[in-house]
Amino acid sequence: NEKIIAASQKHPIVRLPEGQVYKYGTAGFRMRADLLEGVTFRVGLLASLRSRKHNGQTIGVMVTASHNPPVDNGVKIVDPMGEMLEQDWETLATDLVNSASDQELVERYNNIAAAHKIDLRSPAKVIYGRDTRPSGHKLVTALADALVAADTEYVDYKLLTTPQLHYLTRATNTEGTPSSYGKVSEVGYYEKLAAAFAKALRNKKVEGTLTVDCANGVGGPKLAEFLKYLPQEVKSHFSVKIVNDDVLRPEVLNLECGADFVKTKQRAPPSPKPVPGARCCSLDGDADRLIYYWHDPDANFVMLDGDRISSLAASFISDLVRDANLSEEVRIGVVQTAYANGASTTYIAEHLGLPVACTPTGVKHLHHVAQSYDIGVYFEANGHGTVLFSTEAIRAIREKQPQSPAQKDALETLSALVDLINQTVGDAISDMLMVEVILAHKGWTLRDWAMTYQDLPNRLVRVEVADKDIFQTTDAERRLSHPEGAQAAIDQEVRKYTNARAFARASGTENACRVYAEAATRSEANELAERVARIVQ
Ligand code: 16G
Ligand code: ZN
Structure with missing residues (x-):
């Protein structure tokens, strides 16, 4: 206890203004970096409790603020199988971090241990990594001090992408078991992906050059490193041009580039100058997160977002499952949120004939529902997502005896996809390789991909409200249950338009409400969004 108090004094928590508390939200704790040192220290204590709760299995901690501006940072905990922290523990994290004094911190720490029958003398292990933000140094120092004070073994993996840390957490906990997830090193991650990519391509060639905008973040150096591990026969045709990979000037991180910029602004990063027709992501x-796009000489900018990646993956995988003669035993499902374009939902349900589920926003919700299928495809429209294969599906794929060369081919491609696709969390590098494999197999350009269906015009608006918490939703955020009467008013507006849909929900990351509307034409979508915005204002 004295050890924890002494260490905590080196990393004091910043008092928030009256009425505000730190909150473990959809992406952990995320805010201005100068508020986070004490928070990260306390998260370290919770991570070590979490490891002990899991009999000493390794817990991951990632220090990142993703697409937020460079002054922000964040910290989140990764559970043993590489999943997001269990929901009940989010509350514990919030409580522990909001302790008013070092004394209270130790008290709450001991209380959690007692309530969860955690033996504080048992072994514990935590691994961690961080993105390229300069504030990351100071935060991981606080984290390491907490781990030392809590007698917890740790490994500092330094710079990593978030999905790499998820990979390493799962790989550490499955090492030497039949369900080993791969070698426990960053190199192990590259080797696994490189081998799976080569195998999934099955001698198909990738056409043209892929330009990858890395948001001036950690993905740049990591993607460059990955490419070195590709076998020569793949290197000879897979041409990748990495842009916006300046990690030496912290101020350019996510500045006018990156997946969030492209998705929200609906245009390509101004730099480098877009080349008409070039395949970009x-x-x-x-x-x-991952978003594809190109500059079309006729249609201007065309974007292929998470809904497109989802429907592309679902279509390819369901064809493979059919060709592998596994349709009887392997059920595929797709998981989306309310933000998914209605045209994508119709395409998946009617054209592909696959079940589509809708969950509230936030990766953990989609991930959870995707696990209920043998193969669960989930993506948020913003480009975060992956494909999960159940243990039974993997067994069926690996053990099925092929009766024809075509069936053998399908089984081998599926088997390679299991390794290529990150099973722990959405992974832009892994998802990008999956998209490249699918386009190569289908012989498609981005234009062919975009032709599969036409997006309904849509509009997203952010509405400043006095108290966002009065907006409570039901039906996977598609309807408001509170305030009284608001949903009826929205319904009345929606009825005035054809093929229209609209919803309002409180943001989980900002103090605002978001309104989404889609309709048959762009002007109708805009009009509907504005009318609904006026209802919630
Ligand atoms: C978080 C979520 C993201 C979601 C976004 C919605 C994770 C890892 N991240 O960034 O998936 O789309 O919140 O933000 O779950 P909003 O609630 O402000 O609309
Ligand atoms: Zn991110």
């Missing part, structure tokens, strides 16, 4: 600041 953008990662975000910690490389867990």
Whole structure:
């Protein structure tokens, strides 16, 4: 206890203004970096409790603020199988971090241990990494001090993408078991992906050059490193041009580039100057989101977002499952949020004939529902997502005896995809390789991909409200249950338009309400969004 108090004194928590508290939200604690040193120290204590709760299994801690501006940072905890921290523990994290004094901190720490039957003398292990923000140094120092004070073994992996830290957490906990997730090193991650990419391509060639905008974040150096591990026969045709990979000037991180910029501004990063027709994609600041796009000489900018990646993956994988003769035993499902474009939902449900589920915003919700399928495809429209294969699906894929060369081919491609696609969390590098494999197999350009269906015109607006917490939703955020009467008013507006849909929800990351509307034409979508915004204002 004295050790913890002494260490905590070196990393004091900043008092927030009256009425405000630190909150473990959808992306952990995220705010201005100068508020986070004490928070990160306290998160270290919780991570070590979490490890002990799991009998000493390794817990991950990632220091990143993803697509936020460079002055921000954040810290989040990764559970043993590489998943997001369990929801009940988010509350514990919030409580522990908001302790008013070092005394109270130790008290709450001991209380959590007692309530969860945690033996504080048992072994504990934590691994951590950070993105390229300069404030990361100071934060991981606070984290390490907490781990030492809590007698916890740790490994500092230094700079990592968020999905790499998730990979390493799972790999550490499965090392030497039949379900080993891969070698426990950054190199192990590259080797696994490189081998799976080569295998999934099955001698198909990737056409043209792919330009990858790395948001001037950690994805830049990591992608460059990954490319070195590709076998020569893949290097000879897979041409990648990395842009916006300046990690030496912290102020340019996520500045006018990256997946969040492209998705929200609906245009390409101004620099480098867009080349008409070039196949492009953008990662975000910690490389867990991916958006594709190109500049069309006729249609201007065309974007292929998370909904497109989802439907592309679902279509390819369901064809493979059919060709592998696994349709009987392997059920595929797609998970979206209310923000998914209605045209994508219709395409997946009617054209592909696959079940589509809708969950509240936030990766943990989608991930959870995706786990209920044998193969669960989930993406948020913002480009965060992955494909999960259940243990039974993997067994079926690996053990099925092929009766024809075509069936063998499908089984081998599926098997390679299991390794290529990050099973722990959305991973921009892994998702990008998956998209490249699918385009190569189908012989598609981005234009062919965009032709599969036409997006409904849509509009997202951010509405400043006095108290966002009065907006409570139901039906996976598609309807408001409170305030009284608001939903009826929205319904009345929606009825005035054809093919229209609209919803309002409180943001989980900002003090505002978001309104989304789609309709048959752009002007109708805009008009509807504004009318709904007026209802919630
Ligand atoms: C968080 C979520 C992201 C979601 C966004 C919505 C994770 C890792 N991140 O960034 O998935 O789209 O919040 O923000 O779950 P909002 O609630 O402000 O609209
Ligand atoms: Zn991110």
